[in-house]
Amino acid sequence: MGYADALFDLTDRVVLVTGGSRGLGREMAFGAARCGADVVIASRKLDACEATAAQIAAETGRTAMPYAVHVGRWDQLDGLVDAVYQRFGRVDVLVNNAGMSPVYDKQTDVTERLFDAVVNLNLKGPFRLSALIGERMVAAGRGSIINVSTHGSLRPHPSFIPYAASKAGLNAMTEALAQAFGPRVRVNTLMPGPFLTDISKAWNFGDANPFAQHALQRAGEAHEIVGAALFLMSDASSFTTGSIVRADGGIP
Numbered sequence: 032m033g034y035a036d037a038l039f040d041l042t043d044r045v046v047l048v049t050g051g052s053r054g055l056g057r058e059m060a061f062g063a064a065r066c067g068a069d070v071v072i073a074s075r076k077l078d079a080c081e082a083t084a085a086q087i088a089a090e091t092g093r094t095a096m097p098y099a100v101h102v103g104r105w106d107q108l109d110g111l112v113d114a115v116y117q118r119f120g121r122v123d124v125l126v127n128n129a130g131m132s133p134v135y136d137k138q139t140d141v142t143e144r145l146f147d148a149v150v151n152l153n154l155k156g157p158f159r160l161s162a163l164i165g166e167r168m169v170a171a172g173r174g175s176i177i178n179v180s181t182h183g184s185l186r187p188h189p190s191f192i193p194y195a196a197s198k199a200g201l202n203a204m205t206e207a208l209a210q211a212f213g214p215r216v217r218v219n220t221l222m223p224g225p226f227l228t229d230i231s232k233a234w235n236f237g238d239a240n241p242f243a244q245h246a247l248q249r250a251g252e253a254h255e256i257v258g259a260a261l262f263l264m265s266d267a268s269s270f271t272t273g274s275i276v277r278a279d280g281g282i283p
């Protein structure tokens with residue numbers, strides 16, 4: 032095994048990715064399996080989870096477990112955790128990736144129901160999953176939790192206030208959970224900038240390059256999240272916790 036392979040090795044580790052069926056989560060799950068991990072693909076649509084899990088298993092030879100769950104509903108999260116521990120006996124990496132970013136025209140278009148849905152999925156669900164799995168990780172003596180936030184949590188805009196606020200809460204939660212679960216369990220924020228996934232299909236910027244002010248002057252391809260994710264999943268980041276790792280193309 033080469034030096035870098037050993038540093039990023041995830042052989043026989045169990046990596047649970049919420050929202051792992053498509054977009055950034057799918058890429059991160061593939062990346063983990065390519066580094067030797069067994070993976071759990073958890074999102075609402077079972078058929079999508081099954082399809083991605085089958086592709087990962089076929090390509091990597093690793094075990095990939097599909098599981099249908101609404102991460103915004105706490106009453107469904109115990110079932111997910113129980114099923115994963117029953118199957119694998121442990122979780123080494125939890126990636127709280129599932130998220131939503133609704134678009135709206137004006138602030139009064141944001142209903143209480145919509146605001147609650149955003150907070151439930153982007154903040155409350157990750158808290159509950161981190162609580163349930165983090166305490167088991169502490170008991171097992173190791174683990175890494177990755178909370179997928181957004182650059183918009185640091186640079187909020189009127190067009191996505193509930194999203195920015197929920198993800199800013201996630202950033203705060205990361206720091207506190209790193210204290211709660213240390214010294215053997217690490218908790219970090221992975222902070223993407225604009226990536227070309229299903230989320231980006233709702234963007235409408237006209238003809239001008241909306242990323243002209245960013246250092247790389249473009250949006251990321253989904254696979255470009257993987258390097259930063261593998262860093263946080265693996266022992267390569269053994270002295271990194273409570274931190275924010277930005278993968279945003281250099282937003283000023």
Ligand SMILES: NC(=O)c1ccc[n+]([C@@H]2O[C@H](COP(=O)([O-])OP(=O)(O)OC[C@H]3O[C@@H](n4cnc5c(N)ncnc54)[C@H](OP(=O)(O)O)[C@@H]3O)[C@@H](O)[C@H]2O)c1
Nearest residue numbers: 050052053054055074075076101102129130181226228229
């Ligand atoms: N793309 C970007 O530009 C960007 C930028 C900054 C941050 N992010 C963050 O990165 C994360 C992933 O974004 P993405 O662009 O990859 O999104 P995406 O392509 O829209 O994929 C979202 C994933 O989450 C799942 N999901 C959605 N609602 C769910 C729910 N209630 N419960 C469980 N799973 C659910 C979806 O599967 P189902 O439909 O089957 O549930 C899907 O697997 C999000 O947290 C997002 O906020 C993205």
